[in-house]
Amino acid sequence: MVFAPDTEVALRSVVNLVNTGANGAEQLATAADLDRFLAAEGFSGSRTGDDAELASVRRLRTVLAALWSANETGAVDAANRLLREAQALPQLVRHDGWDWHLHATAPEAPLADRMGTEAAMAILDVIRSKEMDRMRVCAADDCDAVLLDLSRNRSKRYCDTGNCANRAHVAAYRARKAAS
Numbered sequence: 001m002v003f004a005p006d007t008e009v010a011l012r013s014v015v016n017l018v019n020t021g022a023n024g025a026e027q028l029a030t031a032a033d034l035d036r037f038l039a040a041e042g043f044s045g046s047r048t049g050d051d052a053e054l055a056s057v058r059r060l061r062t063v064l065a066a067l068w069s070a071n072e073t074g075a076v077d078a079a080n081r082l083l084r085e086a087q088a089l090p091q092l093v094r095h096d097g098w099d100w101h102l103h104a105t106a107p108e109a110p111l112a113d114r115m116g117t118e119a120a121m122a123i124l125d126v127i128r129s130k131e132m133d134r135m136r137v138c139a140a141d142d143c144d145a146v147l148l149d150l151s152r153n154r155s156k157r158y159c160d161t162g163n164c165a166n167r168a169h170v171a172a173y174r175a176r177k178a179a180s
Helices: 005-024 033-042 051-068 072-087 111-128 164-180
Strands: 089-093 098-103 135-136 147-148
Touching: 005 033, 005 051, 005 098, 005 111, 005 147, 033 051, 051 072, 051 111, 098 111, 147 164
Parallel strands: none
Antiparallel strands: 089 098, 135 147
């Protein structure tokens, strides 16, 4: 295991959130879309369920997408800004079937603050571990989705949003066949 379990969960949620806007597709168009996303990701705590909350999560998505491909200094600055703006105060908690893990905001904090804080803490863990090269953008030419490479040999190159890997492998196969 590369990271603590709660760090991996938070990083995967960041990937899934960023990819809700990848390749020009908007998968968080409505509050109901956000509800489905949050349920799939296991987010708990208070919600307003209004358009302002949806807009704040979409703004957070933009910040996290930029942070994902930033250099180390830029990622630290962005993560620290997210923590400052949420007035983060780390605490060890256990809830909803999860064993002890870190939270840095209260369950009543605004959704985007809670999501941003979890993302920032996980990304800072990645940076402290000198593992930023595991945060990648899909290698497919026509895809801007992000991915988290947790493979032992650091070989993951394509996202999980579509069939990017399959298309690349088929194209390489056809190119080899045409050359022979």
